[in-house]
Amino acid sequence: MWTLEAQRWVTRGLPLGIAMLAVLLLTPLAGLVAMALNPEEAIHLSPFPAPHRGGEEGRGLAPLFTPEVQRWSAQILAWAQAYQLDPNLxxxxxxxxxxxxxxxxxxxxAIGLFQVMPFHFGAREDPWDPETNARAGLSYLAEAWRKAGGDVAGALAGYNGGHTVIGRPERWGEETRRYVYWGVGIYEDARRGATQSPRLQEWLEAGGRHLCEQAARRIIR
Structure with a gap:
């Protein structure tokens, strides 16, 4: 069967066989040109996967986190869906x-799993309840992520130092700078799916190990 494009070539004086060959050769090239000129409309033709979005279904937790954090993996994955955040973040x-x-x-x-200040909770809310604590902490983190435009360092700085410091590293205090240093290193290792994180080991040696030992004693098994 003739295509419309082949018919047009024939009306211009080309033999049918050459016209059909031209259509076969030029159609894929036209698709590539369309992708280059308007990639959003041609995205379905791209062989590359779409960039990861927070809370993407099926994305698991990296194995590098300590057992005390891994214990919360099911809840973390559920929260990732609810707040559209990477579970590794x-x-x-x-x-x-x-x-x-x-x-x-x-x-x-600061209180609980995500160390949320009491003024973020309502009068009838229990800040020690993990779900309530996560709702307050992760809502704040999700907003920091949005304000930072998806920049990990900016989002972590905003979580630790307040949203007003996002995009203004000159306003980061020493505590926030340390927080970003630990957080970015650990997160980048986790995002790669690494089984170990040198930055996490640094954090443990710098005092985090005591925090984890305390958590291990308190978590109900």
Whole structure:
């Protein structure tokens, strides 16, 4: 059967056989040109996978996190879906904040798994409840991620130092700089699916191991 394109070539004086050969050769080339000129419309032709989006179904947790954090893997994957965040980012924040200890409390009064300040909770909310704590902490993290435009360092800085420091590294205090250093290194290793993280080991040696030992004693097995 003649295609419309072949018919047009024939009307221009080309023999049918040459016209059909021209259509066969030029059609794939036209598709490539269309992709180059308008990649969004031609994305279905691309052989490359779409970039990862937070909470992508089927994306698992990297094995490098400590057992105290791995214990929360099912909840982390569910939270990743709910808040549209990479589960490895959630696990990284939990690792640094509490090492999976739901009863963790900082010297500044931050509470629970994600070390959320009490003023983020309603009067009738239980900040020690893991789901309630995650809702407050991960809502804040998701907003930091959005404000940072998907920049990991910016999102982590915003979680630790407040959203006003996002995009303004000159305003990061020493604590926030350390937080970003630990967090970015651990997260990048986790995102690659590494089984071990040199940055996580640094964090453990710098004091994180005590936090994890405390978590191991408190977590109900």
């Amino acid at each position: 959630i696990a990284t924040v939990m690792q640094i904040e509490s090492c999976g200890d739901p009863l963790a409390r900082s010297s500044r009064g």
